[in-house]
Amino acid sequence: MRPRRHPGVYDTAVIGGGLVGSALAFGLRRHEEHVAVLDEGDIAYRASRGNFGLVWVQGKGMGMPAYGRWTMASRERWAEFARMLQEASEVDVHLEQKGGLHAILSEAEHEHRLQFMNKLLSQPGMPQYGWKMLDRTELRDIVPGIGPDVLGATLTHVDGIANPLKTLRALHIAFDRQGVDYLPLHPVTGIARHHGVFALGTPGGAVKARKIALAGGLGNKALGEMVGLDVRVRPQRGQIIALERTRRLLELPFGTLRQMDEGTWLIGDSQEEAGYADRDVGLPVLATLADRAVRTLPALKEVRVVRSWAALRVMSQDGFPIYDESQTHPGAFVATCHSGVTLAAAHALCLAPMLAQGRLDDELAPFSTRRFHVHQAS
Template sequence: MSQEFDFIVVGAGMVGAAVGYGLAREGRRVLMLDGEDTDFRAAKANFGLVWAHGKGHGQPHYQRLSIAAVKDWPKFAFQLESESGMPVAYEQKGGLHFCLSEKEFNDRAARMSTWHAQLPELPPSTRMVDRGELERLLPTARLGNDVFGASFGSLDGHVNPLRLLAAMQAAFCRHGGALRARQTVTAIKPLKDGGFEVMVGSHATRAERVLISAGLGSAVLGPMVGLEVPIKPQRGQLLVTERLAPLLPLPASGLRQTSEGTVMIGVTQEDVGFDLQTTSDAAVRMARKATRILPDLAKARLVRQWSCLRIMTPDGAPVYASSSEYPGADIVTCHSGVTLASFHAGAYARALASGSPSNTFDIFHHDRFDVQKVA
């Protein structure tokens, strides 16, 4: 069988679509295989934050990566909209983490101070704002009595995640990429003469290289090419309201108003295995916190509650790894696909295309978990 592609990307979600798009922009022949609509898809319930604010606490390499990705987002969004012809509703006006007591405010200030101290070479990108300044930042919002203040991240923003995914897939195809839907990969076979054979049922396609970006499915596919990455599901539930008049001009952790006017409320972090049910307890907790921040939300009608399964590594940071056993096979997994999309479509895709990503991203190799286990 002739080799049709340079790369096969297994998984066309937020991560796979970004990398595939970047590889196609580099002129590589890329096939991207998407699974069934019923697959576990983290992209279905992504909150849409483009966020560096506090991310990577205790992990300076992840912090540095997140900040760099967020700084690249304005250029990335412009490029993507131009090449896809689709608006993604990206805004970068800063973002908030609300504090509902003086203690929460002081604890948050200490955490942000520690976070900034991890990368002393970078200027601070967050600051604490008291209630008075917060009211000036949010002139259309009536804050609840419990709101003491917030931390404000100047680099942060938000995007419509479903438009983002559609735009990356569209731009990928416009650059000559081949996207095949409902193609569940059943096997990845290294070939003796080099390259890989990727099986979808009884159909085989060959490529010189393969990238596994299949979310929770990566746990099954990775070991086929010597890449056994420890990942687990984490359920996240969300609520969304009817469309409202402009209320919240800045996105916040767990609370944002979309460009369409709906307000998204979330997000839970539940270790319940592969259970995708929604629960009334979670809805009550999320709604109570949201109305403590913005009491007027109590008048809004909730129109939907749903859940997804995030892909979590033991330390919460991404994994970027090349197979030492089967050169040409790579794996990427993370739970921050929106924020890191600019990196995946940019620096990471360029490194893959050049054939030399392994040394560049050693700090994110999954071998780090073996070291932690021994220690």
């Protein structure tokens, strides 16, 4: 096990070393001297490694405009976040914020998307960003190789992409250089609080901190119970296909089709209620993903599949993020979401300062676990 740099009481201990926990720790280190990240290690259900890497705004916030605002706030700070990561780690996460597309492959899809976007942006408090329903001719000017089945696409200029693996790598390199204690093989098995200090039980011994942030993804349900928080999360499986490198064919990403900075391709994304079966990939699902990708961009028909994999999204009961502080264990916070890349900038630059000061701002009240109890009572 890696030795600790700080043998005493940490200012904050973050439980979880994926994108959510790592972004929080990166941000916390700007405000606090002693920060630790406790991580299961490679045995964890690591959504961060199965991520599509979208920095995406369009389509988010239906039923909760606060989520639309939070997503936009993160989008607006992503360029700053990427610069900070490169300065701290010398890793370029290849952020591109030139816009994003949502392909339309039938008249029914066209009508549904049109109604959805209009309803989404008509909600009170929803951030207003420009979007356009492109017809086939307009889309062909942006993506010359679109297939004959593509009728058009919705376009916004607020969407973008980053490299999720390089983002996670940059964060962990920054830990080493900036003095964050990253403690792998430290799954938390118990949490106690005495005289304002938390003691976290792990196989590597107790870790003490004045504040803790639960960022353990699907593990947050059990962790939350230890501090009186009702964290209602479940796994949702998503499958992805990776294709070999090609020359640059796609300047703007689609929500389910993107070309990486190295020239490889990712095709996604399924949404399956399959429990914790994160290693199972199925030909019927992969065939559906591949078919839509080839219909969108027929040139991909000749590109070889390199690999495919599945990962588990961290889905709350209503699909929105959860940010809260325990009432029974003050100083214990929870942060969970299924958009770890999109929200990474907000977690590092907006949420982390709140945790450092020991209080969540009122703007995050809609994301409290209390919303589940209100719905239950009604």
